[in-house]
Amino acid sequence: MARIIALIVKELQAILRDRRGRVVLFAAPLIQLMVFGYAATFDLNRVPVAIYDQDGSEASRQLVARFLGAPAFALADTLRSDRRIDALIDSRAVQMVLVIGRHFTRDLLRGRAAPVQVIVDGRNSNTALIIVGYANTILTGFGDDWRAARGGRGPPAHLVMRARYNPALRSQWFVVPGIVALLTQVVTLVVIGLSVAREREAGTFDQLLVTPLTPLDILIGKSVPGLLIGMVEASVIVLAAVFWFHVPLRGSIGALYAGLLLFVTAVTGVGLAISAVSATQQQALLGAFLFMVPSVILSGFATPIANMPLWVERITLVNPLRYMLVIVRATFLEGAGFATLAGQFWPMAAIGAVNLGLAAWLFRKRST
Amino acid sequence: MNGAAWRRVRGLMRKEAVQIWRDPSALAIAFLLPAILLWLFGYGVTLDARRVPLGIVVERPGALAASFTAGFDRSRYFAPHRYLSGRDAEQAMAAGKVSGIVWLRADFGRQARTARGAPVGVVIDGVDANTARLVEGYVQQVWAGWVAAAAARQGERDALPLDIRPRVRFNPSVNSRHYLIPGLIALIMTLTGALLTALVIAREWERGTMEALMVTPVTLRDILVAKLVPYFALGMGGMFGSVGIAVFLFGVPLRGSMLVLSFCAALFMLAALGMGLLISTVARNQFVAGQLALITTFLPAFILSGFVFDLHSTPGFVQAISHVVAARYFIAILQSVFLAGDVWAVILPNAAALALLAAIFLALARALSRKRLD
Amino acid sequence: MTAETDGAALRLDRVCRRFSAGGREIAAVEEVSAVVAQGGITGLIGADGAGKTTLMRLIAGLLRPDRGAIEVLGIDVRRDPLAVQGRIGYMPQRFGLYEELTVRENLDLYADLHGVAPAARAARYAGLMAMTGLEPFTARRAGRLSGGMKQKLGLACTLVQPPRLLLLDEPTVGVDPVSRRELWEIIDRLTTDEGVTVLFSTAYLDEAARCRDVLLLHEGRLLAQGKPARFTAPMAGRTFRVAAPESGRRRLQARLAAAPGVIDTVIEGRFVRVVSEAAPWTPPPGIEAVAVAPRFEDGFVDELLRLRGGAATPSATSPAPPTPPPEPAKTVIAVERLTRRFGDFTAVDAVSFEVRRGEIFGLLGANGAGKSTTFRMLCGLLPASGGRLDVAGYDLRRARAAARGRIGYMAQKFSLYGDLTVAQNLAFFASAYGLRGGRRAARIGWALAEFGLGGMREAAARDLALGYRQRLALAAALMHAPDILFLDEPTSGVDPLARREFWRRIGALAEDGVTVLVTTHFMEEAEYCDRLVIMAQGRILAEGTPGEIRAGAADAARPDPTMEDAFVAVIGAASGAVAAETVA
Structure with a gap:
C-alpha cells in the first residue's frame, strides 16, 4: 500500500512540476470552456433578413415591426421587387426573406387567409428549420392578435407550448454541461495516455519494473492520479458552468459525481490501454486522437444519437462519453438522481472494467 | 529557381515519394483515415429528428380528439405512444422514453366549441434545446394541418388569418445530411492536412535527418517546397476520394462545377498544410507539435467553423476568433458548391480569405523557420 | 579569401x-x-x-x-x-x-x-x-x-x-x-x-x-x-605500473591511491597503473613500480585535477574495508543456453555463463551485439525464447515482487524522473523498494551524504550535470542495499574523473559481497571486471578474467595486447571460423 501511495505521489509530482503539464491541465480547458461555451449554440441571434413588403399598409408594417423587434432577426435589406431575392440568399447576404403579398390587408379584412412567404437558405438545414420555426411563431402570434382584436372566432384548438427543464430553450444549458464531459475526457486521456509512453521514452519504466512493484501496483499507481486529476478538472468545470454560465444544477450532486467517477475510470482504462500499446509519446498522442474524434462525434454532444441509424447507434454503446452526457444533462437540468440514471451507470462501469482489464493484460504482455 | 535549386527540390521530392511509398502510414492518413471517418460520421451525424417518441394523452376520447391525434399517427416525424394519464406520460418523459407530450384534457370537445378554442397542452423535453425546437415546429405543422382541414370542412373563415408558405431553398426536403457531409469533408481534411505535415516533419527531427539536411547547400525554400508538393498531392487525393464518397455513397447533390470545387479545395489544402508546417516550425519539440496540432485542429474546426453551430449568432469575440479557422471559409464554399451551385458571391470572398490564410501561414512558416537548430 | x-x-x-x-x-x-x-x-x-x-x-x-x-x-x-x-x-x-x-x-x-x-x-x-x-x-x-x-x-x-x-x-x-x-x-x-x-x-x-x-x-x-605529445610530455617519468595478483587488485589500488604523491590509479589487467604528482616518485615500501610510457588520458586527468584540485581517487569517504577473503564463492547468477529471438532474427543465441557472489562481471560488446538483450532478460524485463536463467535462485520474470527487492538496477542514460527533484526521486525509489519509517529516512540521508547530493536536494533531476545524474541514479539503485546490482552502460559519456570515482564505489560494493553485472562498450573498462564475456552477433566469443582474455590474444608481435587488441583478435578469429565453415 505504501508503495502504491509512493507511486501516486510521484506521478502527481511529475505532472504538476512540469510547467507545460500545468498549462495543458488547467489553462487550456478553461479557455476552451469559455470559447466553446459561447460558440456552441443553436440559438439564433441577429439573423440577417430581407423584407419585401408589397402591400405597404398599416397591417403589413405592424407585421414587419414584429419581425424586426425580435432579437433573432436583424434587417439587412429592404426590397422593392422580387428580382434580387434569390441573389441575396445565394450570396448569403441574408438567411431569410419575408415576402408580404400585395393584397395582404384586403385578404385579412375579408377573412381570407393572407399569403405570407418565408424563403430561407437551406444550405444549413438546421438553421433553416429553426428560422422557419421562429417565423411561424411570430406570424401565428400576429394572426391570433388580429383575430382577437376583431372578436373573430378562433380555431377549435390552440397549442399551449411549454418546454420542460429548459423553458427558454437555451442551447447553452444543453451545450455547457456537455462540455464538462467533453473536456474531462480530453484531459484525462492526454494525461493518462501519455504517462506510460513518457516513462518508456525516458527509460524509467524499466526502472519501475525491476522494483518489487507488481504490474498491478503500477497500473493502480498510474490510474489513481488520472482519476484524481480528472475529478478535480471536472469539478472546476462544473463550478464554472454553475457560477459563470448560470446553468442550473438541479439534480443530485452525488449522482453527478458517481457518474463522473465511473466515467473517468472508463476513460482512464482507455488511456492506459492506448498507453500500453504505444512505444512513443507520438504514437500515444495519435492513439488518443483516433479514439477522441469518433467518441466526440458519435456521443450525442452535438447531434442526437436517436437520429443515427441503428448500426451506428450500436457502435455508440461502447462509447463512455455517450452515457456521461446523459448523466450531466440529466443531473444539471432534469434534476435526476441515482434511480433514473442506473441505466447509464452500469455500462460505464462495464466499459471501465473491460478496458482496465485489457490495459493490465497489455501491460503484462508488453512490458515484462 | 535555377538548375541547381531545381535539382535539389526534385531530389527531395523524389525522396519524399519513395518514403511515402515504402512507409504506408502517410498513405493511410491521407486516404484511409478520411474515408473511414467520412463513412462513419456520414451515417452517424444527422440533426433531423425522425420518429420522435411522443406521448399522447387523451383524457376523454371523442371524434374531435381522434381527428386531432390522427395527424400525429400519420406524420413521419413522430412515433406516438398513448398514455392514460398525464402523470404516466410525465414519468415516461422523466425516464427519457418520450421527448414530448401532447395532452388533450377531458373538456377538449366542449372547449373546442367556444370562441377561444380548446387549449392543447404541449410539453417538450427542453434539455436538448435544438431538438426541442424542431419538435415544436413539427407539432405546430400537425396542428396547422388539422386546423386548416377543419376550417375547410366547415367553410369557416378567419380561423387562420395568415397563410404561411415557407420555402427552403437548395435543400427543400431539409435533409441535414446534405449540409453536414460537405462540412465533414472540411473537418476531416483539416485533420489530415495538419497531421500529415506535423507528423512527417516531426519524423525528420526525431531521426536526425533534418540536421543532416540543414548542413547541405539546400535552402529553406527548397525544404518547404519539397515538403509541400508531395503532401499537397496526397491531400488532394484524399479530398477527391471524400467528394466521391459524398456524391456516390451519400447522394449529396453536386450542383456546382468540379473545377471550382477543385480550385477551392487546393486553396484550403494549402492553408491546412501551411498550418501544419507552421505548427511544426514553432514547436520543434515533437510532443508539443502533436499537442498543438490536436488542440488547434479538431475542436475549433468542429465548433468554430459554422459546421453545426451558426456563426452569426455567436458573440463578437467568438466570431473574431473564427476568422483564423480555415475550415470556416471552406465549409461555406463547400455547402454552396454542393447544394447551390457556383455562387460567385459566396465563393469569391471565401476563396480570397482561404488564399490569404494560406499565404499568411506559409509566409509565417517561412519567416519563423531558421536553417538552424536554435 | x-x-x-x-x-x-x-x-x-x-x-x-x-x-x-x-x-x-x-x-x-x-x-x-x-x-x-x-x-x-x-x-x-x-x-x-x-x-x-x-x-x-x-x-x-x-x-x-x-x-x-x-x-x-x-x-x-x-x-x-x-x-x-x-x-x-x-x-x-x-x-x-x-x-x-x-x-x-x-x-x-x-x-x-x-x-x-x-x-x-x-x-x-x-x-x-x-x-x-x-x-x-x-x-x-x-x-x-x-x-x-x-x-x-x-x-x-x-x-x-x-x-x-x-x-x-x-x-x-x-x-x-x-x-x-x-x-x-x-x-x-x-x-x-x-x-x-x-x-x-x-x-x-x-x-x-x-x-x-x-x-x-x-x-x-x-x-x-x-599536438597529442604536448599532453603526454609533462607526464614523462610520472607513470608507473605495479604488478598485482588478480584477486587483490582492488585492495592494492586502494593502498596505492592513499600513498603520498599519487594523483591517479587505474586497474589495468594484472597491473595497477599509477600516476604521480611529480617526476621522481618512490613507491611505498614493499611495492615494486615499473616506469611506463605516459598516455593521453594521463595528461587529461592531470589537467582536470589541476583545474579542480585534489586527487583522482580520493580515499576519504570509504576506504576499502579489509574484508576477510571470501568464503568459497557461491554462484548467484546462472545462465544456460539462453536464447532470444525477435521474429526470424536471433538477438541472443544460446548464451551460457555463471556469476559468483561478490564478483564484478562484465558483458562486453558493440551496439547490437546482444548484450543489452541478455541483460534485459536477466532483469526480467524481457522473456527468454529458450534456455534457463537463474538470478539468486529466481527467474526474475516469474518471481514474486519480493525477489526483485534483492536487486538494484541502473538503466542506460541514468533514467530518473527529470521533473522530480533529487530528494523526490530518492524518496520515491525508497518507497518503491518498500522502505519505510526510520529506515527510509536513514537511507535517504545516507544517499545524500555518500553521493555528495546534499547541496542539490531541491534541484530538478533533469537540470543536474551528467556526473551528478549518474550518482543519483546509482544512489537510487542502492536505496535498499541490494545483493545484486545490474548496471547498463553505467559510465557512457561521463568524464574520466567521474568514471574513476564510479568504479571505485563499484569496487567497494563488490568487496562488501555485492554481485555486480555490468555492460559496457568501453574496452578499457573491462579491466575493472573480475570476469567478463565478449559478445558479438548474439554469441559469446570469449570468457574469462581480463588477463586470460588478453593472454589469449598475445602473440610474438604483441606480447602484451590491450583489451581492444584482444577484442579485435577474438572477433577476427570468430569471423575466420565462419569463413572456414562456409568454405567447408
Whole structure:
C-alpha cells in the first residue's frame, strides 16, 4: 500500500512540476470552456433578413415591426421587387426573406387567409428549420392578435407550448454541461495516455519494473492520479458552468459525481490501454486522437444519437462519453438522481472494467 | 529557381515519394483515415429528428380528439405512444422514453366549441434545446394541418388569418445530411492536412535527418517546397476520394462545377498544410507539435467553423476568433458548391480569405523557420 | 579569401554559446578560441556535455554564437552559412540517413542536394563504395544495414561532393573496435589522398593519439590545445605500473591511491597503473613500480585535477574495508543456453555463463551485439525464447515482487524522473523498494551524504550535470542495499574523473559481497571486471578474467595486447571460423 501511495505521489509530482503539464491541465480547458461555451449554440441571434413588403399598409408594417423587434432577426435589406431575392440568399447576404403579398390587408379584412412567404437558405438545414420555426411563431402570434382584436372566432384548438427543464430553450444549458464531459475526457486521456509512453521514452519504466512493484501496483499507481486529476478538472468545470454560465444544477450532486467517477475510470482504462500499446509519446498522442474524434462525434454532444441509424447507434454503446452526457444533462437540468440514471451507470462501469482489464493484460504482455 | 535549386527540390521530392511509398502510414492518413471517418460520421451525424417518441394523452376520447391525434399517427416525424394519464406520460418523459407530450384534457370537445378554442397542452423535453425546437415546429405543422382541414370542412373563415408558405431553398426536403457531409469533408481534411505535415516533419527531427539536411547547400525554400508538393498531392487525393464518397455513397447533390470545387479545395489544402508546417516550425519539440496540432485542429474546426453551430449568432469575440479557422471559409464554399451551385458571391470572398490564410501561414512558416537548430 | 591561402581551415575567436534550461543559463561553449590548419585530423575531445556537439553545430552554421566569430575556410559563418555549407561535409551523431531509402537512393539524394553533376556521379560513387566496402549492398535499404555499415554510408553521403572540411560528430560511439579501426583507416586515407581537413569529435581518449592536433574541451571551455605529445610530455617519468595478483587488485589500488604523491590509479589487467604528482616518485615500501610510457588520458586527468584540485581517487569517504577473503564463492547468477529471438532474427543465441557472489562481471560488446538483450532478460524485463536463467535462485520474470527487492538496477542514460527533484526521486525509489519509517529516512540521508547530493536536494533531476545524474541514479539503485546490482552502460559519456570515482564505489560494493553485472562498450573498462564475456552477433566469443582474455590474444608481435587488441583478435578469429565453415 505504501508503495502504491509512493507511486501516486510521484506521478502527481511529475505532472504538476512540469510547467507545460500545468498549462495543458488547467489553462487550456478553461479557455476552451469559455470559447466553446459561447460558440456552441443553436440559438439564433441577429439573423440577417430581407423584407419585401408589397402591400405597404398599416397591417403589413405592424407585421414587419414584429419581425424586426425580435432579437433573432436583424434587417439587412429592404426590397422593392422580387428580382434580387434569390441573389441575396445565394450570396448569403441574408438567411431569410419575408415576402408580404400585395393584397395582404384586403385578404385579412375579408377573412381570407393572407399569403405570407418565408424563403430561407437551406444550405444549413438546421438553421433553416429553426428560422422557419421562429417565423411561424411570430406570424401565428400576429394572426391570433388580429383575430382577437376583431372578436373573430378562433380555431377549435390552440397549442399551449411549454418546454420542460429548459423553458427558454437555451442551447447553452444543453451545450455547457456537455462540455464538462467533453473536456474531462480530453484531459484525462492526454494525461493518462501519455504517462506510460513518457516513462518508456525516458527509460524509467524499466526502472519501475525491476522494483518489487507488481504490474498491478503500477497500473493502480498510474490510474489513481488520472482519476484524481480528472475529478478535480471536472469539478472546476462544473463550478464554472454553475457560477459563470448560470446553468442550473438541479439534480443530485452525488449522482453527478458517481457518474463522473465511473466515467473517468472508463476513460482512464482507455488511456492506459492506448498507453500500453504505444512505444512513443507520438504514437500515444495519435492513439488518443483516433479514439477522441469518433467518441466526440458519435456521443450525442452535438447531434442526437436517436437520429443515427441503428448500426451506428450500436457502435455508440461502447462509447463512455455517450452515457456521461446523459448523466450531466440529466443531473444539471432534469434534476435526476441515482434511480433514473442506473441505466447509464452500469455500462460505464462495464466499459471501465473491460478496458482496465485489457490495459493490465497489455501491460503484462508488453512490458515484462 | 535555377538548375541547381531545381535539382535539389526534385531530389527531395523524389525522396519524399519513395518514403511515402515504402512507409504506408502517410498513405493511410491521407486516404484511409478520411474515408473511414467520412463513412462513419456520414451515417452517424444527422440533426433531423425522425420518429420522435411522443406521448399522447387523451383524457376523454371523442371524434374531435381522434381527428386531432390522427395527424400525429400519420406524420413521419413522430412515433406516438398513448398514455392514460398525464402523470404516466410525465414519468415516461422523466425516464427519457418520450421527448414530448401532447395532452388533450377531458373538456377538449366542449372547449373546442367556444370562441377561444380548446387549449392543447404541449410539453417538450427542453434539455436538448435544438431538438426541442424542431419538435415544436413539427407539432405546430400537425396542428396547422388539422386546423386548416377543419376550417375547410366547415367553410369557416378567419380561423387562420395568415397563410404561411415557407420555402427552403437548395435543400427543400431539409435533409441535414446534405449540409453536414460537405462540412465533414472540411473537418476531416483539416485533420489530415495538419497531421500529415506535423507528423512527417516531426519524423525528420526525431531521426536526425533534418540536421543532416540543414548542413547541405539546400535552402529553406527548397525544404518547404519539397515538403509541400508531395503532401499537397496526397491531400488532394484524399479530398477527391471524400467528394466521391459524398456524391456516390451519400447522394449529396453536386450542383456546382468540379473545377471550382477543385480550385477551392487546393486553396484550403494549402492553408491546412501551411498550418501544419507552421505548427511544426514553432514547436520543434515533437510532443508539443502533436499537442498543438490536436488542440488547434479538431475542436475549433468542429465548433468554430459554422459546421453545426451558426456563426452569426455567436458573440463578437467568438466570431473574431473564427476568422483564423480555415475550415470556416471552406465549409461555406463547400455547402454552396454542393447544394447551390457556383455562387460567385459566396465563393469569391471565401476563396480570397482561404488564399490569404494560406499565404499568411506559409509566409509565417517561412519567416519563423531558421536553417538552424536554435 | 586570404585566410585560405594562409592555411587555416577554421578560426574560432572567443566563441560563446549559452542555452537556458529550467530557468537558468548553461554555458555550452564559453570563450573558445582556436585555429585549425588545413589538412590532417584535429580531434575535438571531451566528455558528454563538454560542448563538442554545440561547437560542431556552431561551425556548421546550425547554431549562432552569442558572441565571438567563426571563420570556416575564410568565410564568416554568421554572415554566409550557405556558402560554408556548400564547402563542408558534416556527419551528425545519428548519421542522417533515410532508412526507407536504399544505399544508392541515399547517395543520389545527397548528390542532388550538393549539386553533383550527373556525369560525375558514377566515378564518385564507385570510389566511395570501394572505400567503404558497401559495393555489394547498394540496393539494400539503409534501415537494414548493420550499425557499422550505416556509419560508413553516412560518411559516404557527406563525401559525395568532396568537402574541404569534414566535421564528424562522435562517429565512433557505440561502434565495435573492428568497425572503429576501419573507419579510422578511411579517414586517414581521406586526409592523405584527398587533402581533406577533418575535425573529429570523440569521448574516447585513446583516439586522441591518432590526431595531428587536439582540442581538449571541458565543461564548455577549451582546456588545452596542441599536438597529442604536448599532453603526454609533462607526464614523462610520472607513470608507473605495479604488478598485482588478480584477486587483490582492488585492495592494492586502494593502498596505492592513499600513498603520498599519487594523483591517479587505474586497474589495468594484472597491473595497477599509477600516476604521480611529480617526476621522481618512490613507491611505498614493499611495492615494486615499473616506469611506463605516459598516455593521453594521463595528461587529461592531470589537467582536470589541476583545474579542480585534489586527487583522482580520493580515499576519504570509504576506504576499502579489509574484508576477510571470501568464503568459497557461491554462484548467484546462472545462465544456460539462453536464447532470444525477435521474429526470424536471433538477438541472443544460446548464451551460457555463471556469476559468483561478490564478483564484478562484465558483458562486453558493440551496439547490437546482444548484450543489452541478455541483460534485459536477466532483469526480467524481457522473456527468454529458450534456455534457463537463474538470478539468486529466481527467474526474475516469474518471481514474486519480493525477489526483485534483492536487486538494484541502473538503466542506460541514468533514467530518473527529470521533473522530480533529487530528494523526490530518492524518496520515491525508497518507497518503491518498500522502505519505510526510520529506515527510509536513514537511507535517504545516507544517499545524500555518500553521493555528495546534499547541496542539490531541491534541484530538478533533469537540470543536474551528467556526473551528478549518474550518482543519483546509482544512489537510487542502492536505496535498499541490494545483493545484486545490474548496471547498463553505467559510465557512457561521463568524464574520466567521474568514471574513476564510479568504479571505485563499484569496487567497494563488490568487496562488501555485492554481485555486480555490468555492460559496457568501453574496452578499457573491462579491466575493472573480475570476469567478463565478449559478445558479438548474439554469441559469446570469449570468457574469462581480463588477463586470460588478453593472454589469449598475445602473440610474438604483441606480447602484451590491450583489451581492444584482444577484442579485435577474438572477433577476427570468430569471423575466420565462419569463413572456414562456409568454405567447408
